[in-house]
Amino acid sequence: MTHFLTRVRGAVAAALFGLALAAATAPATVEPAAAQAPAAPSAANEQMLFNYLQGSVQGRVTIPDQRAALLIQPQGRDFQHYHRTTLKWLGGIAIGGMLVVLILFYMIRGKVRIEAGPSGRTIERFNGVERFAHWLTASCFIVLGITGLNISFGRELLLPLMGAEAFAAWSQWAKVAHNFLSFPFTLGVLLMLVLWIKDNIPNGDDVKWFAAGGGLIGHSHPPSRRFNGGQKVVFWATVLGGGAIAATGFIMMFPFQVVTTMEGMQLATKLHGIISLLMIALILAHIYIGSIGMEGAFAAMGSGKVDLNWAKEHHGLWVDEVMSGGRGASVPAGASKAGAD
Amino acid sequence: MHAVPDQGGVSGRKRGDTTMARMKFLCDSDRCIECNACVTACKNENEVPWGINRRRVVTINDGKPGERSISMACMHCTDAPCAAVCPTDCFFTTADGVVLHSKDLCIGCGYCFYACPFGAPQYPRLGNFGTRGKMDKCTYCAGGPEADNTPAEYAKYGANRLAEGKLPICAEMCSTKALLAGDGDIIAQIYAERVTRRGYGSGAWGWRTAYKDMTTG
Numbered sequence: 138m139t140h141f142l143t144r145v146r147g148a149v150a151a152a153l154f155g156l157a158l159a160a161a162t163a164p165a166t167v168e169p170a171a172a173q174a175p176a177a178p179s180a181a182n183e184q185m186l187f188n189y190l191q192g193s194v195q196g197r198v199t200i201p202d203q204r205a206a207l208l209i210q211p212q213g214r215d216f217q218h219y220h221r222t223t224l225k226w227l228g229g230i231a232i233g234g235m236l237v238v239l240i241l242f243y244m245i246r247g248k249v250r251i252e253a254g255p256s257g258r259t260i261e262r263f264n265g266v267e268r269f270a271h272w273l274t275a276s277c278f279i280v281l282g283i284t285g286l287n288i289s290f291g292r293e294l295l296l297p298l299m300g301a302e303a304f305a306a307w308s309q310w311a312k313v314a315h316n317f318l319s320f321p322f323t324l325g326v327l328l329m330l331v332l333w334i335k336d337n338i339p340n341g342d343d344v345k346w347f348a349a350g351g352g353l354i355g356h357s358h359p360p361s362r363r364f365n366g367g368q369k370v371v372f373w374a375t376v377l378g379g380g381a382i383a384a385t386g387f388i389m390m391f392p393f394q395v396v397t398t399m400e401g402m403q404l405a406t407k408l409h410g411i412i413s414l415l416m417i418a419l420i421l422a423h424i425y426i427g428s429i430g431m432e433g434a435f436a437a438m439g440s441g442k443v444d445l446n447w448a449k450e451h452h453g454l455w456v457d458e459v460m461s462g463g464r465g466a467s468v469p470a471g472a473s474k475a476g477a478d
Numbered sequence: 479m480h481a482v483p484d485q486g487g488v489s490g491r492k493r494g495d496t497t498m499a500r501m502k503f504l505c506d507s508d509r510c511i512e513c514n515a516c517v518t519a520c521k522n523e524n525e526v527p528w529g530i531n532r533r534r535v536v537t538i539n540d541g542k543p544g545e546r547s548i549s550m551a552c553m554h555c556t557d558a559p560c561a562a563v564c565p566t567d568c569f570f571t572t573a574d575g576v577v578l579h580s581k582d583l584c585i586g587c588g589y590c591f592y593a594c595p596f597g598a599p600q601y602p603r604l605g606n607f608g609t610r611g612k613m614d615k616c617t618y619c620a621g622g623p624e625a626d627n628t629p630a631e632y633a634k635y636g637a638n639r640l641a642e643g644k645l646p647i648c649a650e651m652c653s654t655k656a657l658l659a660g661d662g663d664i665i666a667q668i669y670a671e672r673v674t675r676r677g678y679g680s681g682a683w684g685w686r687t688a689y690k691d692m693t694t695g
Contacts, residue, residue, distance in 0.1 A: 182680045182681055183680065183681045183683050183684075183686070184681065184686070186538070194538060195538075196536035196537050196538035196539075196540065196548075197536065197537045197538075197540045198534055198535065198536055198537075199514065199535075200517070200531055200534055201529075202529070202531060204597065205531060205534045205536070205597055206536055207597055208536040208538065208548060208550055208596075208597075208683070209550075209595055209596060209683070209684050209687055210595050210596075210597070211595055211687045212595075213559050213592065213593045213594050213595035213596075213687075214559055214593075214595060214687065214690075216559065216563065216592050216593045217559035217562045217563055217593045220562065220563040220589065220593065221562045221563065287565070288565045288587065289565075291565060291566075292564075292565055292566065292567050296566070296567060301566070301567070301580075301583055302582070302583070304566060305566045305568070305582065305583040305584075305585060308565060308566050308585050309585045312585050312586075312587060316609070389588075392588060392591075399592070402592055403592050406589070406592055
């Protein structure tokens with residue numbers, strides 16, 4: 138008990154010492170007038186204020202716009218560097234790199250075939266509501282992605298081709314589209330979250346799936362339930378990344394209302410750009426494997442019904458669940474019985 | 479304290495043998511009395527709409543020792559951050575070093591406000607959400623890309639005093655001559671003379687941030 142008390146006393150003493158130190162080192166400008174202030178003019182020196190405030194210089198204004206009280210914010214130069222250099226390199230490497238990887242993958246691995254060939258029997262993978270949620274999000278994402286890339290790279294890539302006036306007119310419309318499509322996009326992400334979260338809880342199967350290279354490298358097909366490890370990555374990236382893009386985007390659409398500081402607005406803008414560019418790179422891979430990269434994959438989101446052999450190869454455990462649970466495969470008229478072929 | 483303006487002001491001419499001036503603002507905060515006449519004159523001269531302030535006076539250390547007021551507007555930066563982040567590349571720098579922009583190309587995205595160290599870009603609020611109209615800012619009383627002193631130029635950007643051989647109205651009518659406008663070298667010299675004579679000065683506000691690239695040149 139006494140030991141505890143000495144500890145508390147020590148902590149209080151340390152805190153008091155810290156306070157005294159802070160008071161001693163604080164510039165005269167924040168001390169009460171009674172204190173011995175050094176010569177007043179030097180206390181208003183810009184560099185001293187920068188050093189003390191470690192950033193922007195804030196004052197008081199008599200006009201209604203109180204944001205104008207921020208006299209100087211040198212970190213605007215950091216934002217300039219971010220937008221001119223960091224964002225462009227990051228986006229270029231992420232998106233360009235992904236395109237190179239996908240092209241190389243296609244050249245080396247080729248299209249991932251259904252090894253047993255199409256069976257002619259189909260099984261329902263995504264119902265109407267699920268496909269609606271997917272395509273709502275997807276179509277919004279494509280327009281948002283293009284109009285967003287226009288803000289990041291249009292000046293370098295499109296402006297020289299289109300000319301200043303045409304590019305400005307297109308960018309004006311692109312901005313409007315970008316603002317308004319944020320709402321259906323957010324709705325789509327929320328819908329997908331509700332519909333698919335139960336099938337996307339990570340488990341031991343995902344570890345095995347990744348250990349086997351997901352069947353992309355080599356030809357083994359690690360068994361998985363409704364969603365394999367890779368699909369779960371896409372799901373969580375979409376929900377968390379898409380959610381972050383939506384949140385930062387709404388902050389930017391209502392400037393200084395949700396987030397009220399300059400630093401906050403700059404951070405939201407930076408995060409919005411970086412996460413979006415990484416998401417575009419990821420979704421490029423998703424689009425590839427869902428279309429030209431894999432035989433039979435597109436049908437899942439196209440008609441909603443996939444070939445049974447495709448399902449067995451890629452989602453064997455899920456097929457077992459559905460078959461035993463009686464959710465049932467639809468048998469086209471005239472198809473032979475299961476096992477007969 | 480021996481205070482002289484940042485070296486930023488002294489090197490402008492060294493960069494090249496250009497005969498053009500490098501226009502800058504310098505606010506002598508030891509002279510500014512926060513009368514806000516510069517703000518009013520700017521609004522009147524350029525018919526700046528309600529809610530938009532091309533120039534403002536900020537008081538720091540208000541009511542405390544070391545209180546100073548600084549009149550601030552666009553500093554017409556070297557390597558201007560607004561121009562660097564603009565998605566439509568609507569900014570341009572004149573031969574006098576004045577940073578201007580085209581309202582025909584501006585899409586009101588607001589990026590220049592996040593990049594500007596001095597809070598210069600202003601936006602009329604328009605339509606839904608926080609949608610911004612075309613950006614408006616101090617033009618150094620130098621109009622815009624339109625032909626000099628045309629009604630079209632005046633409607634979009636306000637006065638073009640520079641084309642008439644006059645300096646910005648804010649500095650011209652400053653009652654204490656706290657706000658100086660003109661070639662950077664000349665106003666820096668005027669300020670340095672003042673500081674030497676009276677023995678104190680709190681520096682050329684914003685010059686370090688606005689013209690830092692020139693300090694090395």
